Amino acid sequence: MHSFSISPCYACVIRTKNKHKTLSPLNKHRNLQIRAMRAVVQRVGSASVEVDGRIVSEIGPGLLVLVGLHDSDTESDADYICRKVLNMRLFPNESTGKGWDQNVMQRNYGVLLVSQFTLYGFLKGNKPDFHLAMPPQKAKPFYEGLVDKFRKAYKPDAIKDGIFGAMMKVSLVNDGPVTMQLDSSQPSKNTTEVAEES
Numbered sequence: 278m279h280s281f282s283i284s285p286c287y288a289c290v291i292r293t294k295n296k297h298k299t300l301s302p303l304n305k306h307r308n309l310q311i312r313a314m315r316a317v318v319q320r321v322g323s324a325s326v327e328v329d330g331r332i333v334s335e336i337g338p339g340l341l342v343l344v345g346l347h348d349s350d351t352e353s354d355a356d357y358i359c360r361k362v363l364n365m366r367l368f369p370n371e372s373t374g375k376g377w378d379q380n381v382m383q384r385n386y387g388v389l390l391v392s393q394f395t396l397y398g399f400l401k402g403n404k405p406d407f408h409l410a411m412p413p414q415k416a417k418p419f420y421e422g423l424v425d426k427f428r429k430a431y432k433p434d435a436i437k438d439g440i441f442g443a444m445m446k447v448s449l450v451n452d453g454p455v456t457m458q459l460d461s462s463q464p465s466k467n468t469t470e471v472a473e474e475s
Contacts, residue, residue: 313462314354315345315396320367320455324389326439327446334437336387340367341449345396346411346419354461355419359426361459362388382431390427390438391447392420417441 318340325335342362347354363382370378381388394410411419420441427436439445 312349313347313460314350314358315347315461316358316362316459317343317345317393317396318362318365318367318457318459319343319449320452321389322450322452324447324449326389326391326437327448328440328443333440334389336389336437338384338452339386339388339435340365340381341389341391341447343391343393343396344420344423345393346416347397347409348411348415350411350419350461352422355423355426357461358459359423359430363427363431365457367455367457385435387435387437388427388431390424390436391445392416392439392441413442 319342321336321339321341323335323337324339324341325332327333340362344358364380366377366380368379368381368384368386369376394407394413394416395405397410398405398407399409400406410416424436424438439447
């Protein structure tokens with residue numbers, strides 16, 4: 278079982294600036310990617326959130342989803358992340374033996390959502406900077422709306438979440454391990470959508 282503290286620090290995206298150097302196509306792509314809602318999705322055997330020594334949320338098999346909100350996110354970003362997470366075929370079909378065949382809803386599993394602003398952190402020297410993340414006063418109702426979207430799209434009792442803004446300890450058993458990153462705004466999204474849905 279893995280356990281980590283979640284807020285104020287978890288995963289930082291490292292960016293470097295060089296005014297005298299032309300950005301490579303890869304760096305340009307990364308700069309485009311950063312204007313998006315970000316979700317790190319982990320297939321788990323179990324996961325839980327602890328606050329002040331008390332477990333506030335837990336699931337058995339299913340998905341642990343760390344959600345990073347960008348300051349420019351809109352309802353369409355939330356709709357995209359909700360739809361993609363619930364339809365990602367990350368589970369095997371036990372009746373056919375086919376891998377990567379079923380989504381979390383088909384397996385009747387749980388989803389644990391955790392707000393994670395540090396997914397939009399980057400380093401200035403050795404110090405993390407989080408100004409790209411949505412400010413807390415705006416992010417709290419937006420995140421609550423995202424949780425509500427998940428509950429309406431699936432089953433309310435199957436969707437769990439942590440406590441926004443709290444110092445949380447997240448424990449998980451990563452099944453696989455399987456970890457995927459989703460960004461809502463992708464330059465090639467419109468051209469790859471059909472392939473992704475197949």
